[in-house]
Amino acid sequence: MNIKKINEFAEYFSEFMGMIRENEPIAIISHDNTDLDGAAAALGIYLILNYYADHSGKIDLILNKTNQFVTEILQNEQLSEEIIINEGDIREEYNTLIIVDTPYLPPYFQKEFRHIILVDHHLEAENNREDPSDLSGILPIEKILCKTVDSTASSCSEMIGQLWKYLEVKITIPPLKKSMDESLISQLLLMGILMDSSGLKYSENSVIPILDFLIGKGADLPTARKLSIRDIPSDVKLARIKGAIRCEEPILIGEWIVLITHVNSHESAVCTALLGLGTDLAFCISKRKKKTFRLIARASERFQHSNTFHLGKFMEKLAIIFNGNSGGHKGAAGMNGQNYPQDLKKQIINELKKELNNSLL
DSSP, X not given: OOHHHHHHHHHHHHHHHHHOXXXXXXXXXXXXXXXXXXXXXXXXXXXXXXXXXXXXXXXXXXXXXXXXXXXXXXXXXXXHHHHEXXXXXXXXXXXXXXXXXXXXXXXXXXXXXXXXXXEEOSOOBOTTOOOTTOOTTTSOGGGEEEEEEOTTSSOHHHHHHHHHHHHHHHSOOOGGGOXXXXXXXXXXXXXXXXXXXXXXXXXXXXXXXXXXXXXXXXOOHHHHHHHHOOOOOHHHHHHHHHHHHTOOSOEEETTEEEEEEEOSSOHHHHHHHHHHHXXXXXXXXXXXXXXXXXXXXXXXXXXHHHBOOOHHHHHHHHHHHTTOEEEEOSSEEEEEESSOOTTHHHHHHXXXXXXXXXXXX
């Protein structure tokens, strides 16, 4: 993670908090089907604003949809009804919109607002965009007050943890503002980090001081690990099995084994299962309505460390070809495309061969 970049953003963010109008309504949102990282990061921002901003207006945390695991976690912590609202409960226009863990504005939120603040750790892909920090075409760029996009961070929770750590030193919290449960939010941020980094597999050394900070705020590592482990639901197990059965003949590109399959749901889980079988690159396709499709990919750790190939950037190029959008990291990425072609697998392999030839260390 780029600590300098996050700290610079923290400076802008602290300036923003000083600019907030007294009764200015603020909305904090994430992507649909919000995972634990997105939910925890949004909650972290909610805590930061309630702690540090001199603001008496309404701050709404809007998580329109969360996956089942996140829903259970939030309900267990009695957070869903307490501070989180759904799309159907939105009753007012917001002056400021804070978006975490996605560079895309959800379709249900096409509203007017003065400012946008973005915190994300994905590569934002838009057709023919050369600068990965350019968000034109995704968000109204003229409305972006400040942003930080760091694809080297393994999770958005990690970035929010660093933001909180930085502000803790820079800003004195009035005693009356300490009304939220620090330990609860720090626990969720710790879980978000563990979940999105696969138990710190994809984290850098810079995450260690953040973990120490969160633990100092009341998070507990053994508890976070325990809560992050859950039994795999039957529908996910079935999707994994179907995905393995539907794999065509393994494709060998140089020394790398590539598997491509198709299922109707749980594409990420299927890809992860295929990596467990020994493949180096796993691709999972799911057809959607009106000839649209979704493509999810995962790379093994050995593959990631052996060349410069970046799945997130590869998906950006496929998104241009198939008139879609994408996002991701070096070892995990996804895209949505238009006009599902019958030779999609062949096109993926052809593009893959081109990229791999240019990515050998």
